[in-house]
Amino acid sequence: MVRKTFRDLRKNWISFLSVFLMSFICLFIFTGIFHLSQQMDATGKEFVRDSRLADNVLSVTSFNAEKEQEINKLENVKQVARRSIGRYQTDQFSLTLLTFNHSAISRPQVIRGAKLTDRAGIWLDEDFFQARHYHLGETFLIENTSYEILGTVRQPEFIYHTASEDQPLPNHKKSGYAYLSQQSFEHLRLYPVHQLLVKTKKNSNTPWLEKELADIWAADYLELNQPQDTSGLSIFFDRVTQIQRLAFLFSSLFLLLTLITMEATMRRFVKQQQLQIAVLKAQGFSRRMVLLHYLSFGMIVTLFGASLGCLLGPKLLSPALLTAIGNQFSVPAWLEVRTSLGYLMVAVVTLLNMLITLLPVLPLIGQLSAKIMQKQSNQRFKRVWLEHTKLWTHLPFALQWTLRDIQRNRRRAVLGIFGALGCMLLLIAALGIKDSINFSLDSIFNDTYRYEEKVTFKKPLNAQERTATAETITDYQWLEQQNIKLLKDSEEQAAKATIVSDGNELAVPALDLQDLAANQVGLSGALAKKLKVKPKDTVYIKLQQQIFPVYIKTIVPISSPQGLFFSQAVWENLQQTFEPQSLLLPKKDQLPEMPLIASRNDKQQQFEDSQKLLEGILMIVTLLILAALALGITIMLNCHLLIFSERFIEFATLKVLGFTKREVLSLSFLETSLLTLIGWLLGLPSGWLFLKAYVAMVSTDQQQYLPHITFQSLTLASLVLFGCMLLVQAYLNLRINRIDFATALKPAE
Structure with missing residues (x-):
């Protein structure tokens, strides 16, 4: 049986290659990304510990x-x-x-x-x-x-x-x-x-x-x-958490796809070996022995693919990602770490694939040998519900044939749909994250920040200093930002208060700051979601040991800045002195040089620096696109090879009945196209939901990205998906053209 196992693997290596690839990708991505998060976490904690950072x-x-x-x-x-x-x-x-x-x-x-x-x-x-x-x-x-x-x-x-x-x-x-x-x-x-x-x-x-x-x-x-809450350490450890979440998010998705691929592969393989199973049972091999034989296929292929992914992920993917992301952080040296979680994941993936193998094997080995030998084509099917409608007679034969086959083999059809859906989902996530960052930056620098220059001073300015500073200019807006504590359900949440004077250089979406009265404020959407605060709620803020109630007038859908938004009048109504640190100007170089000025920030330069954020995620975007291509081709190929293995008798019969090669191939193409089209339609909303979850994970407390995808990206994702479909169909056409009609129509007896 051992020799038969390896002989079958050698003869059917193309069938099991998809399982190998999916298990490899699952562990390669998980261990690569998770190892990076562990490496960053260990390095950061060691750095903090060595410096004995103040609490x-x-x-x-x-x-x-x-x-x-x-x-x-x-x-x-x-x-x-x-x-x-x-x-x-x-x-x-x-x-x-x-x-x-x-x-x-x-x-x-x-x-x-x-x-x-x-x-x-x-x-x-x-x-x-x-x-x-x-x-x-x-x-x-x-x-x-x-x-x-x-x-x-x-x-x-x-x-x-x-x-x-x-x-x-x-x-x-x-x-x-x-x-x-x-x-x-x-x-x-x-x-x-x-x-x-x-x-x-x-x-x-x-x-x-x-x-x-x-x-x-x-x-x-x-x-x-607390230094870990207000310094670069907060950004650093937020990034560690984001990377850990991404590791589990993508590995969970690929694990699900690996199981689906394994089930489809084993179902097709068991279908091909139906006669051999009957012979093995007739020769006296026990049910347990036959079951272990077929479980070994899932164990060997998955264990090999997952182990190779677990080995190469930390060695290849982690350094590549660290090169793209790690240069943003200043550490003495990146520590080398080891974790056993990858090996545990290998065991889990292998065990789950072995269990999923039971689905097509168990129902078959429990039957008598004579019954197992009966061909699938001898089974009798009931008419599908569409055949009882008047619409059926008006449909072309090719569509009737395809719809009948899909309705009689729903599991197989679901697999084909799921392959296209998963491919589209990953493509939308890959292209959408880049669109989302671009969209968020455009929102910040075109809609929110309307100034052209931001002048920052060496110290907060009092009223007299403000008057002396702005005496030579007309259009401007003062900006003050303060760290405050937000109290919610007896818990304190550090937040930033943004206070502005009259002016139009800082526009807060869905909120006119000059219309705020009494203690009304705006609250950023990300912070509101975190604190579970709704419009018209009252929350409390702590300012220098004094606690004030504020009324949330609206939730602001803003990418940056995050926190609470006050007008100067509301801030002073809370008995706080308005002492801004910055001046927003509609034109550059309006304000002459003076000793109090610490820096001048050109909005265009800020925008260009912010766009460099895209460089760090291009590696992940490329990884997702490659994974989507592997997923789309692998699962769709598996699904349609399963269709081919179950229907090659029908293809042969159609050829014998006089159907031309082109007509037979068009029947296969119609089913492939229909399943891919359904998967594409379902992939659009699913991809959008996945993109929202993905964007939420890469956002931080300081910067929230807004989910967005352009029509061009959707078009590109769709073209890639249907390109994968055409590649799969081209391979199926080769298989159909090579059918030995005499062998295909030979009875099983």
């Missing part, structure tokens, strides 16, 4: 030694350290300057050069250092003061570092960070932010700690943040 960062107006001692005495606090942050801006680059402390909290990792000391020098961000081609010992100028470059560092808070929220992707040549001693920092004319890095005990209560710190610092208290 909380307290921003205060100024340092106070006595109050710091009070913090150290709190029950849940282990250690406190000082840090100051400022921004240095030139025409060529933007640099975030930080002071280091001699504690181990949030300590940067030195990559090259000297260790951090109080020497009068500077330690540059490693990526910034390389991008601008600096050298150790070289002089670095800040405000006409020379600093020797003593070394380079990496810090986990800057694992995904951009100069501002207006820069969608890291650009290490234009933005970076650096560390100075406290003494060197104080000599610079910056607008510093004073911070206390707080390391707490495990399971500490953050809201209670926030209350204690607010009581200690009183009017000097500004805000308390």
Whole structure:
């Protein structure tokens, strides 16, 4: 039986190749994508652990030694350290300057050069250092003061570092960070932010700690943040979660398709070996032995394909994806990881394929040998319901023949439909994700952002400074963005408040900010869905330990920015001072240069930088298209080969009765086309639903992409699908032309 197993595999290798390919693709994609997520997760956690990242960062107006001692005495606090942050801006680059402390909290990792000391020098961000081609010992100028470059560092808070929220992707040549001693920092004319890095005990209560710190610092208290929620680490670990979800999403889909392919292949194979099964039983082979023999086909082919996919996925797919995605993040080195989940998936896929093999085998081996030997053609079929209608007589013979066959073999027809549906679904997802990102970016930069230049200042401006700044311009709009806490069902959710003055440079979809009254606000759709908030609901926000109720006037369908939207009047109605950090201008270079300006952002440049996001997903898009092609050709070929194996007697009979070769081939083509057309029609809504799920997974809390697919992409997906159908039909035509009519019509007896 073992020799027969391998002999049958060798003779029917084309039939089992589809099962091998599908099981290979399933594990190749899963292990490749999941291994990438595990590699990123392990690298990020190791980076955080080595730097002993602070659990909380307290921003205060100024340092106070006595109050710091009070913090150290709190029950849940282990250690406190000082840090100051400022921004240095030139025409060529933007640099975030930080002071280091001699504690181990949030300590940067030195990559090259000297260790951090109080020497009068500077330690540059490693990526910034390389991008601008600096050298150790070289002089670095800040405000006409020379600093020797003593070394380079990496810090986990800057694992995904951009100069501002207006820069969608890291650009290490234009933005970076650096560390100075406290003494060197104080000599610079910056607008510093004073911070206390707080390391707490495990399971500490953050809201209670926030209350204690607010009581200690009183009017000097500004805000308390968790680095993993407010820095690049949040984006990094969000990306890890997205990649894990994608791994399970696509592997689940391909697992389902693998099982369907296996069932179709084994059904066709068992049909071909019907006579051999009867002979084996007649010769005394037990039912168990015959069953194990046919189960071994599913086990061998699936185990080999899945194992090869599990082996190659982490070695080929993961590095390729890491090259496309990993260069956005700044880490010391990507760690190598090992996980046993891939091997577990191999066992699961193999076991499920063996179980699915039972469906066509079990009903047959339970019968007597004489009954098994009866040909399928000897079975009697009832008339289908269409034949009892008046419409039937008006249909052409080819369509009657096709509809009768489909209705009598519904399972086989469903398989053909499902193959076309799955192919169309993956093609829509692949082409649609690119369309969705383009559509979202167009929505942001054409509909929401109507300004041409965004001027950001070194510090928030009070009313007097705003008046002096805007005295030479007429059309403009002030913008303030603040981190707030949203309270829902006794839970706190970090969110961003966007507050604007009168103007038209920032347009929020479905909401006129100037019509907001009292405490009315708009809430972004993604955040509303996350918090399960509806229009006309009342939620509570926390601002510097004060809690205010706000009324959700509408849910805003916006890609970016996310959070709550206030008008200046509503914000001031909540007893908050309007101190914007940015000015939105309808034309470039309206505002003359002044010392308070930190940066100028051209909207067109922002748009071009944002489009680079597409580069990171082109690899996944290509992967999906290739998978869709493999899926479409494999499943449709399997389905129509099953149709051919069950109907080659009918093809031979039609030929003997005088039907021409062209007429016989047209009957096969009609059925193939009809099943593909139905699958295409069902694939359109299914693909759209899958695209929505896919887009939701690649979106983040900061950037929500809007699902969209263009007519051109739908046309291309449809052409690819029907191209696959034509390839399958061309192969079927070869098989039909090679039918030995005498052998096909020979009775089984």
